[in-house]
Amino acid sequence: xxxxxxxxxxxxxxxxxxxxxxxxxxxxxxxxxxxxxxxxxxxxxxxxxxxxxxxxxxxxxxxxxxxxxxxxxxxxxxxxxxxxxxxxxxxxxxxxxxxxxxxxxxxxxxxxxxxxxxxxxxxxxxxxxxxxxxxxxxxxxxxxxxxxxxxxxxxxx
Amino acid sequence: xxxxxxxxxxxxxxxxxxxxxxxxxxxxxxxxxxxxxxxxxxxxxxxxxxxxxxxxxxxxxxxxxxxxxxxxxxxxxxxxxxxxxxxxxxxxxxxxxxxxxxxxxxxxxxxxxxxxxxxxxxxxxxxxxxxxxxxxxxxxxxxxxxxxxxxxxxxxxxxxxxxxxxxxxxxxxxxxxxxxxxxxxxxxxxxxxxxxxxxxxxxxxxxxxxxxxxxxxxxxxxxxxxxxxxxxxxxxxxxxxxxxxxxxxxxxxxxxxxxxxxxxxxxxxxxxxxxxxxxxxxxxxxxxxxxxxxxxxxxxxxxxxxxxxxxxxxxxxxxxxxxxxxxxxxxxxxxxxxxxxxxxxxxxxxxxxxxxxxxxxxxxxxxxxxxxxxxxxxxxxxxxxxxxxxxxxxxxxxxxxxxxxxxxxxxxxxxxxxxxxxxxxxxxxxxxxxxxxxxxxxxxxxxxxxxxxxxxxxxxxxxxxxxxxxxxxxxxxxxxxxxxxxxxxxxxxxxxxxxxxxxxxxxxxxxxxxxxxxxxxxxxxxxxxxxxxxxxxxxxxxxxxxxxxxxxxxxxxxxxxxxxxxxxxxxxxxxxxxxxxxxxxxxxxxxxxxxxxxxxxxxxxxxxxxxxxxxxxxxxxxxxxxxxxxxxxxxxxxxx
Numbered sequence: 078x079x080x081x082x083x084x085x086x087x088x089x090x091x092x093x094x095x096x097x098x099x100x101x102x103x104x105x106x107x108x109x110x111x112x113x114x115x116x117x118x119x120x121x122x123x124x125x126x127x128x129x130x131x132x133x134x135x136x137x138x139x140x141x142x143x144x145x146x147x148x149x150x151x152x153x154x155x156x157x158x159x160x161x162x163x164x165x166x167x168x169x170x171x172x173x174x175x176x177x178x179x180x181x182x183x184x185x186x187x188x189x190x191x192x193x194x195x196x197x198x199x200x201x202x203x204x205x206x207x208x209x210x211x212x213x214x215x216x217x218x219x220x221x222x223x224x225x226x227x228x229x230x231x232x233x234x
Numbered sequence: 235x236x237x238x239x240x241x242x243x244x245x246x247x248x249x250x251x252x253x254x255x256x257x258x259x260x261x262x263x264x265x266x267x268x269x270x271x272x273x274x275x276x277x278x279x280x281x282x283x284x285x286x287x288x289x290x291x292x293x294x295x296x297x298x299x300x301x302x303x304x305x306x307x308x309x310x311x312x313x314x315x316x317x318x319x320x321x322x323x324x325x326x327x328x329x330x331x332x333x334x335x336x337x338x339x340x341x342x343x344x345x346x347x348x349x350x351x352x353x354x355x356x357x358x359x360x361x362x363x364x365x366x367x368x369x370x371x372x373x374x375x376x377x378x379x380x381x382x383x384x385x386x387x388x389x390x391x392x393x394x395x396x397x398x399x400x401x402x403x404x405x406x407x408x409x410x411x412x413x414x415x416x417x418x419x420x421x422x423x424x425x426x427x428x429x430x431x432x433x434x435x436x437x438x439x440x441x442x443x444x445x446x447x448x449x450x451x452x453x454x455x456x457x458x459x460x461x462x463x464x465x466x467x468x469x470x471x472x473x474x475x476x477x478x479x480x481x482x483x484x485x486x487x488x489x490x491x492x493x494x495x496x497x498x499x500x501x502x503x504x505x506x507x508x509x510x511x512x513x514x515x516x517x518x519x520x521x522x523x524x525x526x527x528x529x530x531x532x533x534x535x536x537x538x539x540x541x542x543x544x545x546x547x548x549x550x551x552x553x554x555x556x557x558x559x560x561x562x563x564x565x566x567x568x569x570x571x572x573x574x575x576x577x578x579x580x581x582x583x584x585x586x587x588x589x590x591x592x593x594x595x596x597x598x599x600x601x602x603x604x605x606x607x608x609x610x611x612x613x614x615x616x617x618x619x620x621x622x623x624x625x626x627x628x629x630x631x632x633x634x635x636x637x638x639x640x641x642x643x644x645x646x647x648x649x650x651x652x653x654x655x656x657x658x659x660x661x662x663x664x665x666x667x668x669x670x671x672x673x674x675x676x677x678x679x680x681x682x683x684x685x686x687x688x689x690x691x692x693x694x695x696x697x698x699x700x701x702x703x704x705x706x707x708x709x710x711x712x713x714x715x716x717x718x719x720x721x722x723x724x725x726x727x728x729x730x731x732x733x734x735x736x737x738x739x740x741x742x743x744x745x746x747x748x749x750x751x752x753x754x755x756x757x758x759x760x761x762x763x764x765x766x767x768x769x770x771x772x773x774x775x776x777x778x779x780x781x782x783x784x785x786x787x788x789x790x791x792x793x794x795x796x797x798x799x800x801x802x803x804x805x806x807x808x809x810x811x812x813x814x815x816x817x818x819x820x821x822x823x824x825x826x827x828x829x830x831x832x833x834x835x836x837x838x839x840x841x842x843x844x845x846x847x848x849x850x851x852x853x854x855x856x857x858x859x860x861x862x863x864x865x866x867x868x869x870x871x872x873x874x
Binding site (some may be wrong): 125 | 302304306334338377380390391399413414415440441442443444448449452459463472517520521523525526528531532544546851
C-alpha cells in the first residue's frame with residue numbers, strides 16, 4: 078500500500094444516523110433503496126442516539142481476498158478499488174466470516190459478496206454526507222487532524 | 235406499475251388473524267399514502283358511536299409513501315384512530331426509523347382491529363407476521379421494553395414502536411414511541427394501543443424500495459436535497475435543535491409561561507438549545523431516517539442529583555410545556571421531566587399542560603396539599619412535577635384525575651378551573667401564544683384534533699427568513715402579510731399550510747422540511763410522487779389531494795356532530811391578556827375569530843353556520859360517498 082493512498086474514515090461524533098450514505102450507495106449500485114443493498118452500513122444504537130458508519134477498510138492484507146476459494150474477491154492493482162467478480166462467486170460466505178470488521182456482507186438478491194468499491198475513486202457516501210461525518214483522504218492527513226484536535230483539547234496556552 | 239406503496243396489513247387481535255390488502259390505484263391517487271389513506275380507512279371503518287378505548291376502534295399505522303427511499307426527511311410515520319382525548323378524528327406522527335423498516339418489510343400500513351384478551355406484541359419479519367405473548371413486557375417502560383424485545387428476537391437492529399406504562403394505564407395523552415425516543419404523542423394513540431392489549435409492533439424488513447422511474451426519482455431527490463441544504467435556517471436547526479428558536483420566540487412574546495399567564499420569560503437561556511450545548515448536556519445530534527437536517531437531540535446529565543438521566547430531546551415543545559409553563563426555569567429538572575415522559579410513554583405537551591393547570595389550581599386554592607398526598611404544587615416545584623408525572627403514568631392519587639386530560643379534570647374539579655384549562659376540543663394546546671399570532675389562532679381553532687400546530691404550521695407568518703417571506707408573497711401576493719398580528723389573509727395562509735401539511739404527512743416528509751424550512755416544495759413533492767408511483771400529477775393536483783384529505787378529516791368530525799361552535803380557542807386565550815403583551819388585539823376576541831372563520835369557510839366554500847363542506851365541494855373533490863353519507867344523516871343539504 079502506498080502511504081499516500083486515500084481511505085474512508087468516519088467521525089462518529091458528527092454522524093447524525095440519517096442513513097443517506099447507505100441509501101445513496103444502494104441506489105447508485107442497485108437502482109433501489111435498501112440498507113441491505115448498501116456497501117456501507119450505519120451501526121446504530123438508538124437508545125444512545127449513537128451511529129457509526131462502517132465500511133471496507135481496504136486492509137493491507139485483505140483476508141476476504143485471501144480466503145476466497147474461487148478468486149472472486151479481487152482488487153484493481155492500479156487503482157486499488159475492490160471488485161467482486163460476481164460471475165465467479167459461489168456464495169460460500171467465507172469472506173463474510175473472515176472479515177474481522179463485518180464490512181463484507183452478502184447481496185440479498187444475487188447471493189454474492191457485497192464489498193465497497195470506492196465508487197471508482199469518488200465514494201458517494203462521502204460526497205453526500207450532509208455533515209461531513211465521512212472523509213476520503215490520505216490516512217496521514219486524517220491522523221494529523223486527529224492528533225491536532227486531541228492536543229487542542231488540552232487547552233495549552 | 236411497480237408495487238412500491240406497500241400493502242395494507244390488517245391484524246385482528248380478537249381472532250388472532252391477519253390478512254393483506256392491496257392499495258388500489260384510485261385510492262393512491264386520491265389519498266397519496268400515509269395519513270391520507272389512513273383517513274380514508276378510518277372513515278370507512280369507524281362509525282359514530284364508537285368508544286375510542288373499545289375494541290371497535292381501530293389503530294392505523296401509516297408509513298410515508300416515500301419512506302425507505304433517499305428522499306430527504308421522508309421517514310415519518312402517521313398513527314390514526316378515534317381519539318380518546320377528543321372523541322374526534324386524530325392523526326399523530328413520529329420520526330425515527332420504523333417507517334422505512336416497515337416499507338422494507340413490504341407494508342405501507344398496519345390496521346389493528348379488535349382487542350387481545352391478554353398482552354401481546356406484533357412481530358413483522360418481512361412476510362412473516364406473528365402475534366406474540368407480551369405478558370413479561372407488560373409493565374415495562376419504553377426503553378426497557380424496546381431492549382427486551384430486541385433481546386427476545388435476538389436482533390438489535392429491529393425497529394420497534396411501543397407503549398409505556400402510560401399507554402397501558404389508558405392515560406388519555408399516552409404516546410406511541412418509535413425507535414425509543416420518537417413520539418407519536420398527541421391525542422392519546424398510546425391509550426388506544428393499550429386498550430387493545432398491544433404492547434408493541436416490532437419490524438424487520440430486508441427488502442428494498444424502488445421508484446417506478448428510478449433515474450427521474452433520483453434526480454429529483456438530489457435536487458430536493460440540495461434545496462433543503464441551501465436553506466438559510468438549516469444550520470441553526472441542526473446546531474441548536476428545535477429549542478434553538480427559543481430566544482427569538484421569547485422575544486416575539488409568543489412563548490407561554492406559567493400556564494399562559496405570561497407570554498415570555500425573563501431569562502429564557504436555561505431552556506434554550508444553546509444552553510444544552512454550553513453546559514454539556516447535548517451529547518449528540520440525531521437525525522430521523524433519511525433526514526439531512528438532524529434537529530433531534532440526545533442529552534444526558536452526568537453529575538448532581540439527576541446524574542444518570544439520558545434521553546432523546548428535550549425539544550422546544552417539551553422545554554416550553556415542562557419548563558416555562560410549569561414555572562421551572564432550570565435546565566436539569568426539565569431534562570429529567572422529558573426523560574420520564576419519554577420512558578413512561580406520554581406526550582410532553584399534555585403532561586406539562588395538565589400539571590401547570592393543577593399548579594394554578596393549587597396557587598388559587600382550588601386544590602390543596604390534601605388532594606396531592608401532601609405535595610405543595612407551587613410554580614417551579616420540580617420535585618412535585620416529577621412525582622406527578624409518575625402518578626399520571628400509573629394513575630395514582632391526583633395523577634388519576636390529570637391522566638384524563640385537562641378538559642375532563644376541569645369538569646371534575648369545577649370552580650371555574652375551565653378558565654385556565656388551556657385546551658380546545660379536549661386537546662391541551664401546544665406552546666405558541668396565539669394572542670400574538672393570528673395565523674396560528676385560526677389554524678388552532680379549525681384543527682380537527684384540537685388546538686395545536688401539527689395540522690397547520692404557519693410559522694411563515696412571522697417572516698423571519700427570506701424563504702418564509704417569499705412563501706407569504708406566493709400565497710397572498712404581498713410580503714407585507716408576513717405580520718402575525720394581522721388577521722387579513724390568515725385564511726389563505728392557513729389553507730395553503732393545511733394542504734401542504736397533508737401532502738407532507740402522506741409522503742412521510744417532516745413538516746420542518748416543508749413548512750419551517752421550505753426546501754421540500756409542493757412542486758418537488760408532486761415530482762417525487764410521480765416518479766415514485768409512475769402516475770404523473772402536478773403541484774396543483776397534489777395540493778388538491780391535500781385539500782381532499784383535510785376535507786375528509788373535517789367531514790369525519792361533522793359526522794360525529796361537530797359544528798362551527800367547536801372551532802374555538804382555549805378560554806384563557808379568548809378572554810385574558812398577559813402583562814407582556816401590548817398594542818392592539820392582545821386577546822383573541824370572538825369577533826376577531828368569527829371574522830377569520832367566515833373568511834376561512836368562504837375560502838373553502840364550506841357552510842358558515844355548520845362549518846360543513848357543501849355538497850358541490852365534496853363532489854368536486856371526488857368525495858361522493860362522503861357527501862352521500864352526510865346527506866343521508868341530514869348533516870348536509872343535497873341540492874336537486
